Amino acid sequence: MLKHTAVPGPWTLHAETPAPDADAGVLAHLPVTATVPGTVHTDLLAAGLIDDPYLDRNELLTPWIGRSRWRYETTLPEPSSAERTDLVLDGLDTLATVTVGGVERLRTRNMFRSYRVPLDPADGAGLAVTFDSPWGPFDDLDDEERRAFDSPSAHIRKMACNFGWDWGPTLVTAGLWRPVRIESWSVARLAETRVEVRAEQDAAGWRGVVEVGVELERTTTAHDVGLVVRVAGRAADVVVPAAQTAAQVTVEVPLGEDDLWWPRGSGDQPLHDVEVRLTDRETGEPLDAADRRVGFRSVEVRREPDADGESFAFVVNGRPVAALGFNWIPDDCFPHRVTHDDAAARLRDAAEANANILRVWGGGLYESDDFYAQCDELGFLVWQDFAFACAPYPEHEWMLAEVEAEARENVVRLMSHPSLVIWNGNNENWLGWDDWGWKERLGDRPWGERYYLEVLPRVVAEVSPHAFYWPGSPYSGTPEVYSNDRSRGVVHLWDGWNEQGYQVFLEDRARFVSEFGWQGPPAWRTLTDAVHDDPLTPASEGVLHHQKAVDGSLKLSRGLAPYLDEPTDMTDWHWAMQLNQARALTFAIEHFRSLRPVNMGSIVWQLNDCWPVASWAVVDSAGRRRPAWFAVRAAFAPRLATIQPRAGGLALVLVNDAGRPWSGSATVRRRGLDGRVLAEQSVTFEAGSVASATVPLDPALSSPGDPAAELLVADVDGAARAWRYFAVDRDLAYPAPRLDVTTAAPAGGDVDVTVTTDAFVRDLTVHADRLGAAASASDALVTLLPGESVTFRVAGGDPGVVAGLRGQAPVVRHAGDLVG
Incomplete structure (x- = not known):
């Protein structure tokens, strides 16, 4: 029987050719004990030779690591008596030379593949794996090629976000990032x-x-x-x-x-x-x-012409499924550190947010077997990108061969998972060709189209003939139609964040949105554990270093400006930006879902973070749920009531993504912020499965007497309340509520925090991380009418600290805090 034996080590790490600017203090302490799976960065960190690159601006001290040549060494165990003994390397990052007994046996240039080296007793026991700098292929280009193909990640089969992204640091890794073992067989x-x-x-x-x-x-x-x-x-x-x-x-x-x-x-x-x-x-x-x-299931992607263009909808076991979920990035810049429990926690975040689909993004990885197994068990649909993102890729013969081998291995590895329902050719490369000036810059040079239209679909068809392949995200279905065409295929919507504000989402009737989002800061404790600026301000050095988006701080400010004046106090700034992220996602998701069945998919960018950073994630790198997570949970509810603009006024839209019809009654009231009912309409409705029902509202409801002092609220059978405002926060006459806060300690160590208000209060939130590093609250962004109350369960906090809470900022916040 084939026998697996892990290469036991010990392993040592050596700097074979340090970069010219290498840290002499680090080099003086080498070699050090290495960990496999692992990376050079984490080995140096474990040895105490570098400071944590996730903290403050320490990242800036590490570029030399990625530009050096490194060597891992160990001794192989005694060979077995089997007819064959192989050295199996599950993941080499990335430009590796493997020698056994001083003889070169393998050279690699693909992080996404495994490798096998036959061994012979005469080979000797010494194993060395040397890693060249991942920058090398890009550095070796002439100036013309470097201008044409200007992304280092395009010249090496390696996780693109290692070279930095608009939410991630530049930590260019090398190492044996997946296990190394011996296989003996006959x-x-x-x-x-x-x-x-x-x-x-x-x-x-x-x-x-x-x-x-x-x-x-x-x-x-x-x-x-x-x-x-x-x-x-x-x-x-x-x-x-x-x-x-x-x-x-x-x-x-x-x-x-x-x-x-x-x-x-x-x-x-x-x-x-x-x-x-x-x-x-x-x-x-x-x-x-x-x-x-x-698991046994049938899957198709239904694309049918209709009055709005062409549909794009997942159909599972013959039933249409409205896809609601998140984009997934690598959960750590050093992926070997992501454990089963880490993945389980993030997947639990997605599940509890009512998501049913995860898109594994092409600038990252083909994830671990464990990740997909957990998705199978939890019932997530998995959209899997091939590893291409945001760059033109040259079509060298060596890379064509590498991509084919990489694709075949990963399709074979993952094809049995019932969760995996779509293979996608790339992230935003068609968009780059259409919109980012690639045509002019590249001229007649091949730029990657052959991968997406020939190599990848052929491999999928040969290996897993019943799987669905799609050439890109976004993609309209054909290169002859603009890749981000709203009437067909899948689209990315970034005009709101980048330029126009989130109100622009109302202009889109997209069929399937595979990327959209809004940025915000991480939880206060996550930020302050990572950044130690004194004083800490929105523009202090460490805060800005943990903002990787181009003009990210400017875009945060610009996105807030239509609704609120930007606070000068750091605590208020942090709350305002988190609140605005939550508002933007609610606004977009409810709009897209109200278009059902025209729109059949909303995949938020993004679920998770890989380090402490201002980003589009709804869960930060410490596993803390931002207010945006609670906003998405509500907006992804299987049955949603939302008040939307429609021709001639407003309408109550009932969105039913559950598996059975939904009928009931609703009462919509125009109220003053003081709670008085100014107008009222009662309606009944019926919404089919994975469909919506639209009920026009009377003009008496849609037309306020005083926009600053009125709002709409809908109470609906089977759904959470729906709210709509006639003015932005700045112009609303928010009352000054008196919040009565009481606490109780049920069994289990949690604390119930009950807040009762004597006046209208909007987006009431308990920032539990300020009550303890492990503390979390059960809810956020709760809106109450005068005299109403809500109970937040706080888990993981010091009961004494929680019990001493008296409703003061910065723990208990609401939107009215930011006005006046």
């Missing part, structure tokens, strides 16, 4: 195992189909082997003759409705074990095994 092994799983329906009902294709690697021992596949109580087997290196087995499983895998919110996620076994036909001994955990 006769034959499973060199590739493709498991494609689907559900099919006919007049007799549903059935599951499992198709297993394998490629074998054999030793010189030539005889037949057996391949057996078992799943859900069914089995099939074939004999693979001695001269054959490929085989295919199909198993069919009868299914009932309860056996189907559904996206979260649409049904359950039953999973089944697929066992693939390779045996020696002469001796009956097991040779190799591959197991998968699968």
